[in-house]
Amino acid sequence: MFWQxxxxxxxxxxxxxxxxxxGFLFLWVGFFKTIVFAVFVATGFYIGRKFDNEEDVSEVLDRILPGKFTKR
Incomplete structure (x- = not known):
């Protein structure tokens, strides 16, 4: 019943x-550390979704840090 x-x-x-x-993280470590953690989780989810959809992750990374991830 629970799994259903x-x-x-x-x-x-x-x-x-x-x-x-x-909520637990907010109480345990504080507001700003929880926000930073949420940003890291969201970034990881975004990059993971790109890998799952077989999209080019280097384009995203090149927008963030131009010239660091592409070989020219």
């Missing part, structure tokens, strides 16, 4: 888990 609810409501379950984790 999770599978039928993936977005709600993910949101609940993310809210719990970030």
């Amino acid at each position: 609810f999770i599978l039928e409501n993936r977005g709600k379950a993910f949101g609940l888990a993310a809210g719990f984790i970030f």
Whole structure:
């Protein structure tokens, strides 16, 4: 029953888990460290999504740091 609810409501379950984790981090380490952690998680998710979709990650990295990741 529990797993069936999770599978039928993936977005709600993910949101609940993310809210719990970030709430715990906020209480444990503080506001600004939690914000920095969230930025790192979002960046990792973005780059991971690029890899999953087989997109060119070097274009993104080249926009951030021009000339550092491309061979010319």
